[in-house]
Amino acid sequence: MKYFHTVLYLTVLVSILIGCNSEQPTNILNSNASIDSTGALSGGDTTIFDASSHAFSIPAPNLSAAALEKHLEGDVEFEAVFVTAPAVVNPGLGPIYNNVSCINCHSRDGRGRPPGVNEGLVSLLLRLSLPKNDNMADGKPPIPVPGYGRQLNNRAIVGTPAEGTVKIEYSEQPLTTEDGTRVHLRYPNYTITNTYHPLPENVEVSPRVAPVVFGLGLLEAIPESTILTYADEIDVNGDGISGKPNYVWDVVKKRYALGRFGWKANQPTLLQQVASAYHDDMGVTTSLFLIENSAGQPQLTENRTTPEVSDEILDVVTFYVQTLAVPARRNVDDPQVMHGEQLFAQAQCASCHIPTLRTGVLSGVPSVSNQTIHPYTDLLLHDMGHGLADNRPDFHASGTEWRTPPLWGIGLVRTVNGHTNFLHDGRARNLMEAILWHGGEAEKSRQAVLEMSKAERDALIAFLESL
Numbered sequence: 080m081k082y083f084h085t086v087l088y089l090t091v092l093v094s095i096l097i098g099c100n101s102e103q104p105t106n107i108l109n110s111n112a113s114i115d116s117t118g119a120l121s122g123g124d125t126t127i128f129d130a131s132s133h134a135f136s137i138p139a140p141n142l143s144a145a146a147l148e149k150h151l152e153g154d155v156e157f158e159a160v161f162v163t164a165p166a167v168v169n170p171g172l173g174p175i176y177n178n179v180s181c182i183n184c185h186s187r188d189g190r191g192r193p194p195g196v197n198e199g200l201v202s203l204l205l206r207l208s209l210p211k212n213d214n215m216a217d218g219k220p221p222i223p224v225p226g227y228g229r230q231l232n233n234r235a236i237v238g239t240p241a242e243g244t245v246k247i248e249y250s251e252q253p254l255t256t257e258d259g260t261r262v263h264l265r266y267p268n269y270t271i272t273n274t275y276h277p278l279p280e281n282v283e284v285s286p287r288v289a290p291v292v293f294g295l296g297l298l299e300a301i302p303e304s305t306i307l308t309y310a311d312e313i314d315v316n317g318d319g320i321s322g323k324p325n326y327v328w329d330v331v332k333k334r335y336a337l338g339r340f341g342w343k344a345n346q347p348t349l350l351q352q353v354a355s356a357y358h359d360d361m362g363v364t365t366s367l368f369l370i371e372n373s374a375g376q377p378q379l380t381e382n383r384t385t386p387e388v389s390d391e392i393l394d395v396v397t398f399y400v401q402t403l404a405v406p407a408r409r410n411v412d413d414p415q416v417m418h419g420e421q422l423f424a425q426a427q428c429a430s431c432h433i434p435t436l437r438t439g440v441l442s443g444v445p446s447v448s449n450q451t452i453h454p455y456t457d458l459l460l461h462d463m464g465h466g467l468a469d470n471r472p473d474f475h476a477s478g479t480e481w482r483t484p485p486l487w488g489i490g491l492v493r494t495v496n497g498h499t500n501f502l503h504d505g506r507a508r509n510l511m512e513a514i515l516w517h518g519g520e521a522e523k524s525r526q527a528v529l530e531m532s533k534a535e536r537d538a539l540i541a542f543l544e545s546l
């Protein structure tokens with residue numbers, strides 16, 4: 080179905096190109112590069128022109144036939160629903176878990192949201208840990224909580240206790256812009272109830288919603304040296320923005336490596352991110368994480384020596400998230416959008432949300448290699464102030480630091496996922512609220528937005544909607 084869609088699109092583009100100039104060779108890849116003068120090709124040659132509710136779920140158009148086949152195999156596994164072992168298809172769920180499939184959290188390969196009133200958790204999870212000395216980011220992994228590990232698993236297979244239930248309450252904070260516009264920001268408060276085992280008073284809790292999963296191979300292909308050129312940990316250039324790399328444990332290479340994925344850049348590679356998702360979120364073991372996430376807890380059913388998901392499946396699912404296309408920008412020559420783009424630069428947003436980067440070579444994934452892309456991220460950690468803090472350090476990320484999320488496709492979240500909940504815990508109900516939560520290193524940017532006229536704020540949002 081998705082494949083058909085892409086083929087259809089390619090056919091349309093080819094016919095347009097032929098229509099324009101039948102003399103020209105119709106090499107789509109080259110023509111994409113040459114028509115990117117406006118920055119509309121967010122994913123380079125992996126860009127697709129689709130603004131529908133499927134916009135995040137389309138394979139990169141430049142995959143070879145064999146690569147496309149692998150991608151589609153990964154697609155099936157991404158949607159596979161796991162069940163309690165023993166079973167013929169997809170056994171191995173739990174015993175404790177958060178959800179039963181990847182797609183249940185990353186709905187339509189898009190982003191999750193906090194639950195609505197009287198709704199259970201679906202695509203938001205809580206990471207847990209015990210405090211370190213002075214809450215410092217010491218470069219070490221978070222300390223697991225006895226009986227819980229590093230994540231609250233709020234569901235369990237039949238006959239097994241889940242770890243607890245989460246209740247979220249919001250309090251409203253009023254805020255007034257320079258021109259007198261009143262805005263309300265909602266601040267979440269989490270309570271963990273129905274715990275199966277006493278939870279220490281001083282537990283640290285970090286709520287996180289599921290991010291979008293397209294374009295990730297491109298982010299993995301950005302050379303480490305490029306990312307480090309944007310790092311300015313002690314703010315040598317004095318612009319108030321530092322940018323710090325996270326270094327996290329790579330379980331395959333058995334050494335520390337640059338963190339790129341997750342809200343705190345706490346995962347070094349997509350392979351490890353995917354294996355952790357199986358393990359932490361679904362209770363499914365792989366060769367990277369062979370011991371069940373319930374190890375050391377009463378829910379542990381048996382200790383396994385063979386992984387519940389094979390290396391082949393792990394490989395195709397990793398390939399799937401490496402090769403999902405990035406939707407093209409829309410309305411790039413609309414005067415309001417162009418004005419918004421200038422304001423985005425003037426307000427220093429682009430110091431963290433870097434508009435243009437060049438990928439290097441990602442081994443085995445030529446479609447994402449050597450691409451000029453517009454992700455609007457530096458993949459670095461920034462102190463975002465106390466308002467957004469989770470106060471839970473993660474390797475080198477302190478309790479106030481978060482990784483700059485990519486902004487590509489953000490204008491399509493409403494169409495794909497039917498909501499506009501942004502930031503790591505989905506507290507922002509629209510793009511303007513997300514901006515007004517910025518603090519710390521981004522405080523000057525926030526001030527600039529508060530001082531804008533209504534027309535300027537509208538232009539800034541129109542620009543974000545075009546991404």
Ligand code: HEC
Pocket residue numbers: 157177178179180181182183184185201202203204287288289290291292295339340341342343345349352353356357360361396400
């Ligand atoms: C319970 C919900 C849930 C399930 C199930 C889940 N994820 Fe996620 N996923 C998340 C959350 C939350 C994050 C962010 C984690 C963090 O910041 O620590 C995430 C992060 C990711 C990322 C990194 C995205 C980025 O931009 O950094 C990838 C890739 C990913 N998940 C893939 C998968 C795959 C593949 C599966 C199935 C094997 C899966 N997820 C299952 C919730 C989920």
Ligand code: HEC
Pocket residue numbers: 320423426427428429430431432461463467481482483484485486489500501502503504510513514517520521524525528543
């Ligand atoms: C100092 C670096 C920095 C600057 C400057 C900055 N941002 Fe961000 N931005 C971040 C980080 C980090 C987050 C994630 C914070 C979180 O989730 O708690 C974020 C989140 C966002 C989000 C929500 C993204 C999502 O996926 O939920 C939007 C939208 C956004 N920024 C837009 C802007 C705009 C517009 C400006 C300028 C007015 C700006 N940012 C300035 C670092 C920055």
